[in-house]
Amino acid sequence: MKIDSFEAKNIHIFGGSSGIGLATAKQLASLGANITIYARTESTLKEAAAEIEDHRMDPHQYVSWVSVDVSVPEDVQQAITANVDSFGMPDILINCAGRAYPEHFEAISYQQFEETMKVNLFGIWNSIQSILPYMKEKGGLIVNTSSVVGYVGVFGYTDYAASKFGIIGLSEALRSELKRYGIGVSVLCPPDTETPGFEIENQTKPAETKAISEGAGLLGPDEVASYLIKGMESGKKMIIPGFDGKLAYYVKRWFPAVFEFIMDRTVLKAQQKIRQGDLA
Numbered sequence: 001m002k003i004d005s006f007e008a009k010n011i012h013i014f015g016g017s018s019g020i021g022l023a024t025a026k027q028l029a030s031l032g033a034n035i036t037i038y039a040r041t042e043s044t045l046k047e048a049a050a051e052i053e054d055h056r057m058d059p060h061q062y063v064s065w066v067s068v069d070v071s072v073p074e075d076v077q078q079a080i081t082a083n084v085d086s087f088g089m090p091d092i093l094i095n096c097a098g099r100a101y102p103e104h105f106e107a108i109s110y111q112q113f114e115e116t117m118k119v120n121l122f123g124i125w126n127s128i129q130s131i132l133p134y135m136k137e138k139g140g141l142i143v144n145t146s147s148v149v150g151y152v153g154v155f156g157y158t159d160y161a162a163s164k165f166g167i168i169g170l171s172e173a174l175r176s177e178l179k180r181y182g183i184g185v186s187v188l189c190p191p192d193t194e195t196p197g198f199e200i201e202n203q204t205k206p207a208e209t210k211a212i213s214e215g216a217g218l219l220g221p222d223e224v225a226s227y228l229i230k231g232m233e234s235g236k237k238m239i240i241p242g243f244d245g246k247l248a249y250y251v252k253r254w255f256p257a258v259f260e261f262i263m264d265r266t267v268l269k270a271q272q273k274i275r276q277g278d279l280a
């Protein structure tokens with residue numbers, strides 16, 4: 001599903017108050033889109049909405065914000081219904097809300113696993129369930145944010161990888177179902193990206209995870225947003241920003257043994273350094 005123009009399109013962005021979601025909202029506003037951002041914290045939503053307004057092409061474009069927890073289905077339903085009543089039918093849904101608290105498997109509590117799944121995976125389920133009846137009327141596009149960790153199981157990300165691999169499966173099955181309504185489903189798989197969420201992620205990363213992360217590049221949220229917008233314009237189903245993410249995707253797919261060898265070697269080297277006292 002290619003998007004020819006974003007002008008006057010009604011775009012809903014979950015997780016639009018920070019990081020990749022906010023950068024995307026600003027770029028889309030500069031291309032003429034009407035934007036609604038959803039997140040939990042009112043203060044950051046208000047600040048983000050003001051920033052997005054500053055990027056508008058035309059002052060008639062609306063920018064709206066809604067405080068909602070994406071993991072609560074009835075609240076998401078209510079928020080989307082109220083928005084459609086006020087601003088009309090949705091054209092594009094971008095699911096960008098997410099969280100990551102990397103740790104060794106045994107240090108991840110059942111509660112953490114549950115919360116990660118509820119926000120990252122069930123949250124996407126909730127927003128799509130709520131918006132679909134409206135989107136079916138004239139077609140549209142759904143973009144779900146997974147991660148490089150949605151196709152590579154990286155050390156330290158057991159709960160996060162479960163949620164992000166799940167997003168790719170959900171999206172593929174849904175794409176097949178929604179074609180008949182003229183609705184496309186794409187997946188965004190960012191690599192490490194310098195955002196407030198990434199800073200939080202870095203606080204709990206095991207040394208092995210840090211070693212893997214340091215071997216790959218770091219993008220800025222604006223770069224990821226530009227890749228996403230180009231991907232929507234060209235109708236890409238898997239949008240993988242940057243060289244390293246694409247390399248990992250193809251090497252893992254075509255040479256899985258080589259990929260595993262490289263990952264194992266990085267982990268072993270980090271573990272040797274930990275034993276020698278060179279790493280925490």
Ligand SMILES: NC(=O)c1ccc[n+]([C@@H]2O[C@H](COP(=O)([O-])OP(=O)(O)OC[C@H]3O[C@@H](n4cnc5c(N)ncnc54)[C@H](OP(=O)(O)O)[C@@H]3O)[C@@H](O)[C@H]2O)c1
Nearest residue numbers: 015017019020039040041069070097098147192193195197
């Ligand atoms: N940054 C990276 O390195 C990276 C790499 C790969 C994939 N990703 C994925 O990209 C997406 C965006 O990441 P980011 O780094 O830009 O994150 P971020 O800066 O932490 O922003 C996350 C956004 O999601 C919202 N959010 C979090 N929990 C929510 C909930 N329960 N209900 C509603 N909104 C919620 C946050 O607002 P509130 O906290 O106020 O709710 C915020 O607007 C995530 O899905 C993440 O997993 C990020």
